[in-house]
Amino acid sequence: xxxxxxxxxxxxxxxxxxxxxxxxxxxxxxxxxxxxxxxxxxxxxxxxxxxxxxxxxxxxxxxxxxxxxxxxxxxxxxxxxxxxxxxxxxxxxxxxxxxxxxxxxxxxxxxxxxxxxxxxxxxxxxxxxxxxxxxxxxxxxxxxxxxxxxxxxxxxxxxxxxxxxxxxxxxxxxxxxxxxxxxxxxxxxxxxxxxxxxxxxxxxxxxxxxxxxxxxxxxxxxxxxxxxxxxxxxxxxxxxxxxxxxxxxxxxxxxxxxxxxxxxxxxxxxxxxxxxxxxxxxxxxxxxxxxxxxxxxxxxxxxxxxxxxxxxxxxxxxxxxxxxxxxxxxxxxxxxxxxxxxxxxxxxxxxxxxxxxxxxxxxxxxxxxxxxxxxxxxxxxxxxxxxxxxxxxxxxxxxxxxxxxxxxxxxxxxxxxxxxxxxxxxxxxxxxxxxxxxxxxxxxxxxxxxxxxxxxxxxxxxxxxxxxxxxxxxxxxxxxxxxxxxxxxxxxxxxxxxxxxxxxxxxxxxxxxx
Numbered sequence: 001x002x003x004x005x006x007x008x009x010x011x012x013x014x015x016x017x018x019x020x021x022x023x024x025x026x027x028x029x030x031x032x033x034x035x036x037x038x039x040x041x042x043x044x045x046x047x048x049x050x051x052x053x054x055x056x057x058x059x060x061x062x063x064x065x066x067x068x069x070x071x072x073x074x075x076x077x078x079x080x081x082x083x084x085x086x087x088x089x090x091x092x093x094x095x096x097x098x099x100x101x102x103x104x105x106x107x108x109x110x111x112x113x114x115x116x117x118x119x120x121x122x123x124x125x126x127x128x129x130x131x132x133x134x135x136x137x138x139x140x141x142x143x144x145x146x147x148x149x150x151x152x153x154x155x156x157x158x159x160x161x162x163x164x165x166x167x168x169x170x171x172x173x174x175x176x177x178x179x180x181x182x183x184x185x186x187x188x189x190x191x192x193x194x195x196x197x198x199x200x201x202x203x204x205x206x207x208x209x210x211x212x213x214x215x216x217x218x219x220x221x222x223x224x225x226x227x228x229x230x231x232x233x234x235x236x237x238x239x240x241x242x243x244x245x246x247x248x249x250x251x252x253x254x255x256x257x258x259x260x261x262x263x264x265x266x267x268x269x270x271x272x273x274x275x276x277x278x279x280x281x282x283x284x285x286x287x288x289x290x291x292x293x294x295x296x297x298x299x300x301x302x303x304x305x306x307x308x309x310x311x312x313x314x315x316x317x318x319x320x321x322x323x324x325x326x327x328x329x330x331x332x333x334x335x336x337x338x339x340x341x342x343x344x345x346x347x348x349x350x351x352x353x354x355x356x357x358x359x360x361x362x363x364x365x366x367x368x369x370x371x372x373x374x375x376x377x378x379x380x381x382x383x384x385x386x387x388x389x390x391x392x393x394x395x396x397x398x399x400x401x402x403x404x405x406x407x408x409x410x411x412x413x414x415x416x417x418x419x420x421x422x423x424x425x426x427x428x429x430x431x432x433x434x435x436x437x438x439x440x441x442x443x444x445x446x447x448x449x450x451x452x453x454x455x456x457x458x459x460x461x462x463x464x465x466x467x468x469x470x471x472x473x474x475x476x477x478x479x480x481x482x483x484x485x486x487x488x489x490x491x492x493x494x495x496x497x498x499x500x501x502x503x504x505x506x507x508x509x510x511x512x513x514x
Contacts, residue, residue, distance in 0.1 A: 002242045006230060007280050008249035013229050016286045017237070023289040024384070025350050028414060029229040036061070036121040036131055037407055038140070038226030040210060043133070044219040045115045050108045056130070057119060060220035063130030067119060069107040071134035116219045118210075124408040127312060137210075139203045142235050142263040143188045143196050144172075146203035150181035158186040171196065177204050187239050187264070195263065231259055237386070238267060246284075248274040293352050293411050300344055304337040308348060310412055314357040317345055321363060334363045335370050342377035350385050353414075355406025364398050375400060421495060429496050431465040434458075438466070439473060441500055445509050446481030453484040453503040462498070463489035 001021070007014040017025035029035060043057035046064055053069040111117065123132035139146040153172045155165050168184045171193055176182045177200070188196060206224075213223050226232065230252055234245070238260070247253045253273040260268045274280045281287040292298070299305045303323030309316045319341040321333060345360060360378075365371050371394045378400065382389045389404040408414075418424045429437075438456060445451060458466065466474070466487050474485045486503070493499075500509045 003284075004233065004237065004242060004245045005280060005284050005286060006245065006247040006249075006252065008247065008252050014281070015229060015233055016281065016284070016290075018284065018286075019384075021285075022347070023286055023351060024347055025386075026290060026293065026353075026411065027229060027233065028411075033414075035226070035229070035408065036124055038232075039121050039222060040137065040214075040224040041065075041119055041121070042214050042217050042219045042221045042223055043117055043119050045111050045113055045117060048108055048111055048113055050106065053104075053107050055107055055111050057117065057133055058220050059119065059121075059131070059133070060222065061125070061131060063125050065119065065121070065131045065133040066129065067111075067117075067133040067135070069104045069110070071122070071132075071136065072104055072107065072110055118214045118223065123406065126406070126409050126413070137207070139206060140185075140235065141199040141203050143185055143191055143199045144203065145183040145185060146200065146207060147181035147183070148207050149179060151179065152181035152183070154181070154183040156184060156186040156188070159184070159189045161189070164189055168196075175200065180204065180207075189240075191264075199263070230256065234259060235263075238264065240267075242267075243270065245271045246274050246280065247271070248280040294415060298344065298348060300337065300340040302336065302340065304340060306341050306345060306348075308352070308354075310354065310410060314359055315354050317358060317360045319360070319362045331366055331370070334365055335373070338362045338365065338370075338374045339377050342374050343381050346378065346381040346385060346389075349389070349402075349404055350387070352411045353408065354410045355387065355404045358402040358404060360400040360402060362394075362398065362400060378402075431462060431469075434462055434496065434498070435466060435470050438498055438500070439470075439477070441510055441513075442474075442477055442481075442485065444513060445500060446477065446483060448513065449502075449509065451483055451502050451504065451509065453486070454509065455486045455488050455501045455503055457488045457490045457493065457499040457501060459493045459495045459497070460489040460491045462495060463487050 001019070003018040005016045005018065007016075012028055012030045015025075015027040016023055041059035043059040043065060045055050046058050047056045049055070055067045056064040057067050059065050117135060118137070119133040119135055120137050121131045122134045125131050136150075137148055139148075153169065153176055155168050155172075159165055159168070168188055172182050172184060175197055182200060184196075210224050217223065227235065230247075234256055238245070245256065247256065250273060253271065256271050257268055260271065274283075276283060279287070281290070296309065297305055297307050299322070303321075305320055305322045307318045307320070309318075319338060321337050341360075341362065348354070349358065362374060365374070375391060375394060379391050382391055382402070385404070387405045387407070389402060392401045394400055419426075422428050438458075442454070442456075445454065456466070474487075477483075478485050484503075490499075498510070501507065502509055
């Protein structure tokens, strides 16, 4: 059973997807951090970097967009889950074949600094990186995806009926607008040709309007805004296998009903308005699961667990038997734990919206058959993911690498800020280490200056440690360097920060000698 539960708050919209009562996807949109993916901008090229074959484009966002040479040309790489059945004709076919063989042309030959260019946001800004851009526009509708300036047609591989696939291919081939690619989405299955044609016509008119606006506008300018989170979710996910949508806001409920009446009236009855006083996420036991999405450790059935550590470059997942000791031999215990992890890890990747490179350290297995069984289970569960992902075979080091398309920051980065104390490291220096560091600076000051009275200014907790644990050391240093050493607590200072101040001139001696 598949359900979509929607909570409309005063400051954010939250969407949860449940499969058999288990939370598998969670999306959040806030007014101050609305998604950019799918938006179209008339941008201005700020800089071209031939060394990395990329350009930075001003789209009016706080960070310049990143446009790589590979995103300048017509490409269907983002539609690998579709069966592309017709290639470009004439010069288009030659150009695609040439680029496939030699790669895209040098970016400095295609773009110039100051040039205006129509771009679409493909990935949100993540960390220090700006939005990822592409000049290949794709406009998703309820039933089809419209790609201007291409000459393809395709059908979703999730439509299994050969007869239905043939019907859609024939219909699109006859009715496809010129100089445009049309790709039939999964929602096309069994849909009347008139509805599909209405979707194609709407997208074709939308593209004509976008072209006209881009020709009249001045960069940087947003030309087209992608639909909001709710309509986008229904458009992309609402198929016959979704049993119901429950929303706790009457205005949004009516909007969803209106949208479905236009495109899929037979699904209207599956949208329900939630009226209970109990918060909707509490009613469906979602709130507690959301809180767990920030946990590093996730417990598995039978007592095993996995840990997830996210870094800027990759995500490391470690599998452990934990409290599970099994009933027979060690290899069977390890296999059972790994199989449970191979089922849970894809769910966590979807739920936490983790993308990029994921490295999984399963518990070492002796037999090749067991390794293949675990990787097979992992791949089987990854197929449920809407984001494109791929799992590779077990490496010589016993690791499994997974790539998952990253479109936006993970939930961890969305919900949290960098720790002001550890600065993202996850650790701070111990009091002993800090005390030793301070002692080294006192020796440096004592041997290189003629100071006779200094004051050590430190965080309150470190001041207490120095007074109780290192006062004897400081007394010895006072005698050695013939200086008076005072300890002053300053609660405004970071735990790792300290100042050693001259009481004669009030200069910061650490900064001066550095």
